Amino acid sequence: MSEILFPLDQSELSFTASGGSSVRRSILPSGVRVLTEHIPGAQSVSISFSVAVGSRDEANGHFGSTHFLEHLLFKGTKKRTALDIAVAFDSVGGSSNASTGKEHTSYYARVQDKALPLAVDVIADMLTSSLIDPTEFENERTVILEELAMNDDDPQDVAHEVFSEAVLGSHPLGRPIGGTEATINAVTREAVWQHYQANYRPQDLVIAAAGGVEHNQLIELVEKALVEAGWDLSAKAHPVERRLLNPAEITRGTALKVINRPIQQANVLVGMQGLVADDPRRYAMGILNTVLGGGMSSRMFQEIREKRGLAYSVYSFNTGYSDAAYFGLYAGCSPAKTQEVTRLMISEFEKIATDGIREDELELAKGNISGGLALKYESSAARMNRLISAEIVNGEFFDLDDSLSHVNAVTINDVQSLAADLIKRERSIVAVGDVTDATFNEFL
Numbered sequence: 414m415s416e417i418l419f420p421l422d423q424s425e426l427s428f429t430a431s432g433g434s435s436v437r438r439s440i441l442p443s444g445v446r447v448l449t450e451h452i453p454g455a456q457s458v459s460i461s462f463s464v465a466v467g468s469r470d471e472a473n474g475h476f477g478s479t480h481f482l483e484h485l486l487f488k489g490t491k492k493r494t495a496l497d498i499a500v501a502f503d504s505v506g507g508s509s510n511a512s513t514g515k516e517h518t519s520y521y522a523r524v525q526d527k528a529l530p531l532a533v534d535v536i537a538d539m540l541t542s543s544l545i546d547p548t549e550f551e552n553e554r555t556v557i558l559e560e561l562a563m564n565d566d567d568p569q570d571v572a573h574e575v576f577s578e579a580v581l582g583s584h585p586l587g588r589p590i591g592g593t594e595a596t597i598n599a600v601t602r603e604a605v606w607q608h609y610q611a612n613y614r615p616q617d618l619v620i621a622a623a624g625g626v627e628h629n630q631l632i633e634l635v636e637k638a639l640v641e642a643g644w645d646l647s648a649k650a651h652p653v654e655r656r657l658l659n660p661a662e663i664t665r666g667t668a669l670k671v672i673n674r675p676i677q678q679a680n681v682l683v684g685m686q687g688l689v690a691d692d693p694r695r696y697a698m699g700i701l702n703t704v705l706g707g708g709m710s711s712r713m714f715q716e717i718r719e720k721r722g723l724a725y726s727v728y729s730f731n732t733g734y735s736d737a738a739y740f741g742l743y744a745g746c747s748p749a750k751t752q753e754v755t756r757l758m759i760s761e762f763e764k765i766a767t768d769g770i771r772e773d774e775l776e777l778a779k780g781n782i783s784g785g786l787a788l789k790y791e792s793s794a795a796r797m798n799r800l801i802s803a804e805i806v807n808g809e810f811f812d813l814d815d816s817l818s819h820v821n822a823v824t825i826n827d828v829q830s831l832a833a834d835l836i837k838r839e840r841s842i843v844a845v846g847d848v849t850d851a852t853f854n855e856f857l
Contacts, residue, residue: 417810419803421652431813434796437628438804444616444650445639447632448800450623452793458529458624459793461521462536465619465653465805466612467514468592469585469734477557477592477600478608481550483513484557485605486520488549490542493535495549501535509536515586516656516734517805523794526625530634537638540613550602557597564591568845569726569745572680575670577732579841580686580739582666615639616650619804623796655808656735658691663737665839668857672845679751679846683758683856684741685838687731688831691807696819697827698731698740703778704770704828705729705762706742710777712761713742723750723757735806740835748847755842755856766836769829782820786813 417428419438426438430450438448468479488495502509507524509532520540522532564570574589581587592600620635640646663686688698706713706729717727724746731740742758789795790813803810842853 416812416815419808419810421654421808430810432790436800436810439628439632440652441615441632441636441646442649443644443646444614444618444652445635445646446619446652446804447628447635448619448621448804449626449628449631450796450800451626451628452624452796455624455793456526457523457793458526458532458622458626459521459523459797460529460532460536460622460626461519461620461797461801462540463517463519463619463621463801463805464612464617465517465655466608466617467516467518468588468590469515470612471585471588471608475600475604475608476588476596478605479518480513480557480591481553481597481600481605482543482609482613483511483518483520484553485545485550486511486539486543488553489544489546490538491544492542493538498535498539501531505531507532513590515588515590517801519801521794521797529622529626529631533631533634534638537635538642540618541639541642541644543609545602545606545609547602550605554597557591558594561591561594561597568674568676568678568680569743571672572682572743572843572845575672575845576682576684576741576841576843577739579666579668579670579843580684580741581737582664584661584663584737586734586737587666614650615644615646615648616653619801621797621800621804623800624793655805658689658735658807660689660738661736665841668839668841669850669853670841670843671848671850671853672843673847673849674845675847676845677747677847678745679748679844679848680743680745681751681755681758681846682741682743682843683755683840684739685835685840687738687740687835688733689738690733690735692733692738694827694831695731695733697823697831699782699820700770700775700778700823700828701765701831702729702731703781704774705765707778708781712764713744713758716761717744717746717754717757721757723747723754727754727758729762751844751846751848752852752855755853759856762832763836765829766832769825772825775823775825775828779821779823783817786816786820
């Protein structure tokens, strides 16, 4: 099966995916999109209600609104208190949560298949009828500030937040997802309410479910729940357009950012702009990451941890969005060893850019990725997220077999060429720990 396109002007689509599961997609007249993957024999369902709005979409006066809404939608509706929402899922042994991203927000649950009507009703009620009560708003402001303080106590989290800004500069994707203490303190209930009204509409809504789910039944449940919550689904609307998948012109934020803290470990990130979400070289990136810093057999892990004992955690990564991305190398090590570890990370990366990788490394990486993907899609939640990505991000469904064929088509030259391209890009270094700027002079 080749990749399946999800055009926004095609109201119905269905096909059979790897393993015999059936995928269906419907665009309702109101603009609501419903996607399902029926997995034969599954007795549970993972379901999400998502909107394509994230922290990058916030404007002045609204910074932090997206994260605020993620919290507030659990705090009560016209017919349910916050406790009622929690009890509803606990009563059926299910789980529910939400996630705010830089480009979309999701409210999701996993329940037994017979509890799907309850999950749809509760999440639809939360998403359409949140009170955003003024008292709860102020309570949640305190909760979010505590969450930010907790993250600030984790130097690795701090390093990653600063790293995205160092690489992406003033681009909206460089901002922290959760906001900052200043923006959370500044944002008003009115601003959050405006953000809610502007982005939580039928044409924004994507509902995805995977597991023991029947497509037509889910549509009936969704329409019933949304109408009962007060949404007018009789008005015809076209789904919101997807983001343009083109790399933006980005000016690097900074070459070096050191946050000195008297802690026992230095957290170091070295990197540059990476590959955006639909870059055709993303499969080569998967191989590069696996060989360079993707596991216990990777070059960085073997050289820095196994041979020299200089770090416990060391890895590489690429985080790609619609029009911007960052690629990085990370290590946590003793402050006294920071310079040596940074030198080794860069050296291992440069070796791949200059000399490429070996045939055995290529085959190991392909086996690692292929096995990981197969195991990943044993999960209904992973399949649900695949549907969300296909609908919100790139408009294209990548089946397991198709993904594996792309991975297996990657060559040694593809990997070396990608590494050689990345290594030439402007480099940023971020460190959090008991180190100074002088530690990194030789790498700038």
